[in-house]
Amino acid sequence: xxxxxxxxxxxxxxxxxxxxxxxxxxxxxxxxxxxxxxxxxxxxxxxxxxxxxxxxxxxxxxxxxxxxxxxxxxxxxxxxxxxxxxxxxxxxxxxxxxxxxxxxxxxxxxxxxxxxxxxxxxxxxxxxxxxxxxxxxxxxxxxxxxxxxxxxxxxxxxxxxxxxxxxxxxxxxxxxxxxxxxxxxxxxxxxxxxxxxxxxxxxxxxxxxxxxxxxxxxxxxxxxxxxxxxxxxxxxxxxxxxxxxxxxxxxxxxxxxxxxxxxxxxxxxxxxxxxxxxxxxxxxxxxxxxxxxxxxxxxxxxxxxxxxxxxxxxxxxxxxxxxxxxxxxxxxxxxxxxxxxxxxxxxxxxxxxxxxxxxxxxxxxxxxxxxxxxxxxxxxxxxxxxxxxxxxxxxxxxxxxxxxxxxxxxxxxxxxxxxxxxxxxxxxxxxxxxxxxxxxxxxxxxxxxxxxxxxxxxxxxxxxxxxxxxxxxxx
Numbered sequence: 147x148x149x150x151x152x153x154x155x156x157x158x159x160x161x162x163x164x165x166x167x168x169x170x171x172x173x174x175x176x177x178x179x180x181x182x183x184x185x186x187x188x189x190x191x192x193x194x195x196x197x198x199x200x201x202x203x204x205x206x207x208x209x210x211x212x213x214x215x216x217x218x219x220x221x222x223x224x225x226x227x228x229x230x231x232x233x234x235x236x237x238x239x240x241x242x243x244x245x246x247x248x249x250x251x252x253x254x255x256x257x258x259x260x261x262x263x264x265x266x267x268x269x270x271x272x273x274x275x276x277x278x279x280x281x282x283x284x285x286x287x288x289x290x291x292x293x294x295x296x297x298x299x300x301x302x303x304x305x306x307x308x309x310x311x312x313x314x315x316x317x318x319x320x321x322x323x324x325x326x327x328x329x330x331x332x333x334x335x336x337x338x339x340x341x342x343x344x345x346x347x348x349x350x351x352x353x354x355x356x357x358x359x360x361x362x363x364x365x366x367x368x369x370x371x372x373x374x375x376x377x378x379x380x381x382x383x384x385x386x387x388x389x390x391x392x393x394x395x396x397x398x399x400x401x402x403x404x405x406x407x408x409x410x411x412x413x414x415x416x417x418x419x420x421x422x423x424x425x426x427x428x429x430x431x432x433x434x435x436x437x438x439x440x441x442x443x444x445x446x447x448x449x450x451x452x453x454x455x456x457x458x459x460x461x462x463x464x465x466x467x468x469x470x471x472x473x474x475x476x477x478x479x480x481x482x483x484x485x486x487x488x489x490x491x492x493x494x495x496x497x498x499x500x501x502x503x504x505x506x507x508x509x510x511x512x513x514x515x516x517x518x519x520x521x522x523x524x525x526x527x528x529x530x531x532x533x534x535x536x537x538x539x540x541x542x543x544x545x546x547x548x549x550x551x552x553x554x555x556x557x558x559x560x561x562x563x564x565x566x567x568x569x570x571x572x573x574x575x576x577x578x579x580x581x582x583x584x585x586x587x588x589x590x591x592x593x594x595x596x597x598x599x600x601x602x603x604x605x606x607x608x609x610x611x612x613x614x615x616x617x618x619x620x621x
Contacts, residue, residue, distance in 0.1 A: 179220020
C-alpha cells in the first residue's frame with residue numbers, strides 16, 4: 147500500500163510513472179487531477195468566469211480507465227471541464243489539446259514500462275510539454291501537500307472523438323496520389339495503435355490508396371499476451387520480421403504501447419535503427435524546405451549532420467528528452483526533430499512527437515523514388531555504422547562517466563587524441579574516425595552507450611568493446 151504521507155515518487159523528469167499500488171493508485175490520480183487543475187488556474191492568476199478545459203485519454207492497460215476516471219474527478223473538483231477522448235495514444239492527446247483549444251491534456255500511459263506500472267503525460271495549451279522545469283515539480287508539490295480549496299463548483303465532463311480530424315492532419319503530410327501499391331506489416335503490439343491503423347485503412351479505401359495492411363498483434367489487450375510492446379528490445383522484433391518475410395511485404399512497422407514511437411523494418415525484415423530514419427526524414431523535409439533547421443540529440447550525430455549539410459539544412463544539437471527537443475524546436479522554429487530512440491517531432495504537429503507521421507512519409511518516399519527501404523538506408527549504415535544504444539547497470543553513473551573521460555584524456559595514445567569533448571548530455575568524445583556518447587538515463591538507473599564511426603564497422607566495434615570493458619572494470 148502507498149504511504150500517503152510520503153513524497154510522491156511517481157513524478158519523474160518529464161512525466162509521471164510508477165509501480166501500481168506502491169507509487170500510483172486511484173487516490174493519487176485524483177490528487178494529481180486536483181493539483182493540475184489548481185496549477186492551471188494559478189498560471190494565469192485570474193478569476194475568469196470561463197472554466198478551463200483539459201482533454202484526457204488513456205492507453206489500453208487494465209488500470210488506465212480507472213486511473214483516468216479518478217484523474218478526471220480531481221480535475222472536475224478543481225472546476226476544470228473535462229473532455230474524455232476514451233482509449234487513445236499519446237499523440238491523440240497532443241493533437242486534441244491544440245485542435246480543441248484546450249488549456250491542457252493528460253494521457254494515462256506507461257508506454258513500454260512493465261505491466262505493473264502506469265503513469266501520465268501532461269501538456270498545457272498548444273500541447274506544450276510540462277516537465278520538471280516547466281511546472282511538473284509545482285504540480286507534484288501541490289499533490290503532495292494534498293491541501294486543496296473547498297469544492298465550490300464542479301466542472302463538466304463529456305465524451306468526444308477527434309479521430310477524423312486527426313486522420314485529416316496525418317494525411318496532410320503526404321500526397322496520397324503519390325502512393326504506389328505497397329504491402330505493409332503493422333504490429334500494434336496489442337497496444338493503442340490498432341484503432342488508428344483501422345481508421346487509416348478505411349480512409350485509404352475511400353481514397354483508393356493501394357495499401358494492404360498485414361495486421362499482427364492488432365487487437366488492444368491490456369494483458370499484453372505477446373509481451374510489453376517495446377521494439378527497441380530485440381526479443382520484441384521477431385514477430386514483425388517474420389511477418390514481413392512471410393508476406394513478402396515492402397516494409398514492417400511496429401509501435402510501442404502508446405504509439406508515440408514507430409520502428410521500421412525493411413523488405414527483408416531487417417530492423418532499421420531509428421538513427422538512420424532521422425536522416426531519411428530530414429532529407430524529405432529539406433527537399434521541400436531549403437535552409438530549414440533540423441534538431442537532433444547528441445547520442446549519434448554524424449549521419450544526421452552529413453545528410454542535413456548536404457541538403458542545405460542547418461543541424462542543431464539538443465539535449466536528449468522530449469521536453470528539451472520540443473523547447474529547442476520552438477526556439478529555433480525547426481521544421482523537424484529526431485531522436486535515435488525513434489521519437490520524431492514535427493513543427494506542424496505543435497512540435498510534438500508522432501509515431502504515425504514518420505511511416506506515412508516513408509511510404510510516400512518509397513513510392514516516389516521507386517526504391518526499397520533497404521536501398522535507401524544501406525549506404526548510410528555503411529557510411530556511419532553504429533553500435534545502437536546499449537545499457538549498463540552500474541552503481542554510480544556519474545562516477546563511471548568521469549572515469550571513462552579520464553581514461554581517454556590520459557591514455558597517452560596521440561593517434562587517438564580527442565578532437566572534441568561535449569557535455570551537452572552526458573559525455574560525448576569525438577576522434578578523427580569514431581565518436582561515442584555515454585549518458586545516464588533520465589528515467590532508470592542505467593548508463594547508456596552509443597558508438598559510431600566513419601565507414602569502419604570494425605573500428606566501431608573495437609571501440610565499443612574497449613568502453614564496455616572500461617565500464618565493467620570500474621564496477
